[in-house]
Amino acid sequence: DAGVIQSPRHEVTEMGQEVTLRCKPISGHDYLFWYRQTMMRGLELLIYFNNNVPIDDSGMPEDRFSAKMPNASFSTLKIQPSEPRDSAVYFCASSLVLAGRTGELFFGEGSRLTVL
C-alpha cells in the first residue's frame, strides 16, 4: 500500500478564499483523523471518522471548517472562508481499531497551508 496520501502538499492562498485539503487513507483502515499542527499549540485533533461516519468533531475550530468522508477511500477538509490564523500543517492519519480503541496511527505527509 502507498500509505496515507494527502494533497496538496503546499497551499498558499489569500484570506477569504476557500481551501480544500484531500486525504486517501490506507485501504482497509476504518478510522480516519484530521489533525492540525502549529508551533504554538502542537498537534490537535480536528475531527475523526469511523467507517466514514464523523464521530468526534469537537476539535473543529468553528463553522468555517467542515470535513466529509463520502466513501472509505477519500476525505476532505474544507475551510471557507480562510483566515491567516488557519495557517498550519494539516495532517491526515488512518488506523485500524484494536482492542476497542484506535491502533497504530499512519500519517500522511501533511498539507502546509499558508493564508496571506
Added chain:
Amino acid sequence: KNEVEQSPQNLTAQEGEFITINCSYSVGISALHWLQQHPGGGIVSLFMLSSGKKKHGRLIATINIQEKHSSLHITASHPRDSAVYICAVHRNGGSQGNLIFGKGTKLSVKP
C-alpha cells in the same frame, strides 16, 4: 497545566550516546503512543503501549501506569535519529480516537 508533559523540550547529544526522553501525564489512560516527526515534517508511529516495555531495534519504550510516566530510550544514537519525538495518550473515558499530544522533544544528534 498540560495533561501531557514531555521533557526535555530540546536535547543535543553526541553520536553514540544513550538518550532518554520522558513523558508524564495527569489523566487515566488506556494507551500511549510515541511518534517521530522528521525534519521534513512527516510523522511516523514508533510505539503504542499500555503496559511494560517494547523494543524495536535501538529504540525502547517503557511505561509505568501507576506513576503515569513513560520513557523513550535510544541506544547508540545516530545523526539520523535527529527528529522531534512526540508522546500522545488515549484518555480513559474520552472518545476512542481522541489523543492528547505532548509538545514534543526536539533531538539533535551530532556526529
